[in-house]
Amino acid sequence: MKGWTGNILRVNLSNKTFRKETYGEDFATKWVGGRGFALKILWDELKPGIDPLGPENKLIVALGPLAGIPAPNTGKTVVAAKSPLTGGYGDGNLGSRMTEQLRKAGYDALIVEGAAEKPTYLYIEDDKVEFLPALEVWGKGTYDTNDWFYKKYGRGVGLLTIGPGGENKVLYAMVRSMEGRAGGRPGIGAVMGSKNLKAIVAKGTKEIPVADPEGIREVGLGDLKKVGELDKRTGWSKQGTTGVLAWCNEVAALPVRNMRKTFHPDAWKIDGERLNAARIATYGCPNCTMRCGITIRDHEGHEAEMDYENIGMLGADLEIFELDQVGSLNYLCDDLGLDAISAGAVLAFYADAIDHGAIDGDFHFGDAEKAKDLLKLIARREGVGNFLADGTMRMAEKIGKGSSSYAMHVKGLEISAYNCKFIPGMALAYGTSPIGAHHKESWVITFEIMHTTRESYGREKAEKVIELQRIRGGLFEYLPACRFPWVELGWGLEHYPVYFNRITGLNWTLEDFWKISDRIYALMKFFWAREFPDWDRTRDYPPMAWFDPSNADKEGIIAGKVLELDKYNQLLDHYYDIRGWDKRGIPTRKTAKDLGLEEEAREVEKFVRLE
Amino acid sequence: MKVTVKLIGHLIQKVGFSEKDVEISPGATVSQLIESLGIPGNSPMIITVGGQGVPPEHPLKEGDRLVISHVYSGG
Numbered sequence: 120m121k122g123w124t125g126n127i128l129r130v131n132l133s134n135k136t137f138r139k140e141t142y143g144e145d146f147a148t149k150w151v152g153g154r155g156f157a158l159k160i161l162w163d164e165l166k167p168g169i170d171p172l173g174p175e176n177k178l179i180v181a182l183g184p185l186a187g188i189p190a191p192n193t194g195k196t197v198v199a200a201k202s203p204l205t206g207g208y209g210d211g212n213l214g215s216r217m218t219e220q221l222r223k224a225g226y227d228a229l230i231v232e233g234a235a236e237k238p239t240y241l242y243i244e245d246d247k248v249e250f251l252p253a254l255e256v257w258g259k260g261t262y263d264t265n266d267w268f269y270k271k272y273g274r275g276v277g278l279l280t281i282g283p284g285g286e287n288k289v290l291y292a293m294v295r296s297m298e299g300r301a302g303g304r305p306g307i308g309a310v311m312g313s314k315n316l317k318a319i320v321a322k323g324t325k326e327i328p329v330a331d332p333e334g335i336r337e338v339g340l341g342d343l344k345k346v347g348e349l350d351k352r353t354g355w356s357k358q359g360t361t362g363v364l365a366w367c368n369e370v371a372a373l374p375v376r377n378m379r380k381t382f383h384p385d386a387w388k389i390d391g392e393r394l395n396a397a398r399i400a401t402y403g404c405p406n407c408t409m410r411c412g413i414t415i416r417d418h419e420g421h422e423a424e425m426d427y428e429n430i431g432m433l434g435a436d437l438e439i440f441e442l443d444q445v446g447s448l449n450y451l452c453d454d455l456g457l458d459a460i461s462a463g464a465v466l467a468f469y470a471d472a473i474d475h476g477a478i479d480g481d482f483h484f485g486d487a488e489k490a491k492d493l494l495k496l497i498a499r500r501e502g503v504g505n506f507l508a509d510g511t512m513r514m515a516e517k518i519g520k521g522s523s524s525y526a527m528h529v530k531g532l533e534i535s536a537y538n539c540k541f542i543p544g545m546a547l548a549y550g551t552s553p554i555g556a557h558h559k560e561s562w563v564i565t566f567e568i569m570h571t572t573r574e575s576y577g578r579e580k581a582e583k584v585i586e587l588q589r590i591r592g593g594l595f596e597y598l599p600a601c602r603f604p605w606v607e608l609g610w611g612l613e614h615y616p617v618y619f620n621r622i623t624g625l626n627w628t629l630e631d632f633w634k635i636s637d638r639i640y641a642l643m644k645f646f647w648a649r650e651f652p653d654w655d656r657t658r659d660y661p662p663m664a665w666f667d668p669s670n671a672d673k674e675g676i677i678a679g680k681v682l683e684l685d686k687y688n689q690l691l692d693h694y695y696d697i698r699g700w701d702k703r704g705i706p707t708r709k710t711a712k713d714l715g716l717e718e719e720a721r722e723v724e725k726f727v728r729l730e
Numbered sequence: 731m732k733v734t735v736k737l738i739g740h741l742i743q744k745v746g747f748s749e750k751d752v753e754i755s756p757g758a759t760v761s762q763l764i765e766s767l768g769i770p771g772n773s774p775m776i777i778t779v780g781g782q783g784v785p786p787e788h789p790l791k792e793g794d795r796l797v798i799s800h801v802y803s804g805g
Contacts, residue, residue, distance in 0.1 A: 354743055362739030362799070369738070369797040391738075573782050
């Protein structure tokens, strides 16, 4: 078997043991890597109903055939676990030197079990694994933590760390890697914290097995260069992802005031043009020639690495339009190890609930200084921070008074920075995202606005959501690789089977990949259904605020318009029908069989009947 | 007649302005306006009026606000 190391490293923190396990070609070609590996391992090894913050949960670091290979944007690592935020399957990807180093150490995945008695970090070097004390860095922010490890091991090592947010089990704590890079929105950092695991360090000296080393080097390095040239020619990285803020503001899709509004006259103050002008540095992931990490000086003088989601949720959604202050909130989230999207949504929901008299408090939209104080309290779970650390779904359950209708999450994961009050297809993308509301799975909004009638709930929108999920939530998550060359520069998908086939020696087409994607999406839904046997389609609904006519914009291009629930249900029916899922949104027995999931179907039927 | 053109993202550097009012002849289409502004057509673009995509042959009206953007993924 070429293209995969065939090895998984299993580490147990409770008894400080480890062992190298092997897997065969059947597993490799059925699940490929990244999200596929992580999902299958968690499905097989986790008992349903376990406490996500208990030692029974497992942290997975998963790579795949493209990981760390010199080819366009292959620096991605997938981190996964049962999510403490949602109770379902949770994962995320982040650019990291871990990608290459862990593969060079000889592994395609790492399984971390149990929990350490005291703060610990793992040091992995080829066949050696050490369990080392992390007391010296416990409590430190991720920037100081990373510096501590860089000083000890050099900047070239693979490094995954958590901040105080993860240590204190904030339910939306992230995993950090290198400059500005973070991943694992559904609380994967909290899972690390629950295991007393401050960091994972990896260093490898082996060759990554590849079927055609010369062939992949030639095409991979050549294409890396071409992607860089394409970026220079188009000028995309001048604003990177942040350019989208001005666009969302123009098409009434910007999150403003806990998504109560869809645009704001001051949005220009924090847009990509202003960010590019304020830029002091640019960071990117390994194996990337279109670096998107625009870095500015924040209000306190730190370097803050920004992207669209962060300025959307920590700026516009909080009605904070001072760029350096948005930078400060961004920096704090990164340093404290909090997901900036969920943190922004949590603060916006808190301010909204106070505004509506549902809860007492002294935080209001536009108050950057108070927002900073709250982020610090959240990370330490002190005072009101303990309440805010559990995310919008649980906050709304505690507040009551109808607040769940404007707690902006799906399945417990906060909605990222696209306000879909009147964008049905994108609302469907959030509703059906398999980890809770995340734009990474299916960013259908531009297709919807460019090629369809905005108010339509037609089948073509469900078809496009699924097509994008196969590519974005499928292919790029299990190869794994960054989607940006394709998405932002139009780098053709046809390149990816070429890389894959030269690496593995197989002869796959894109059609082969789509079947893998569908298999993974079906198993993710089984994971949820096994955890929540009373599963029904309402869990694939976006928040009711988007359907509430009293919440419609009072002015602007979508004044008076909101989503319609009966039509959203029609759209959901189209989606389920195309996927071969039943009316509850669970794959049918036939679909499971067609996707090679008979064994998994038998397991899920112990909990929920399949149609 | 007068329309407003709003450029998004790197098109600003390419074309040299972020937003401006433009005088065009009545009935001019989106593609005619784009050509007259020297906007490069070598990358996929999304063009909207009133928050809805419009094709190149779409005729413009007095007071339209035309938003022209590269196709973004948004992070």
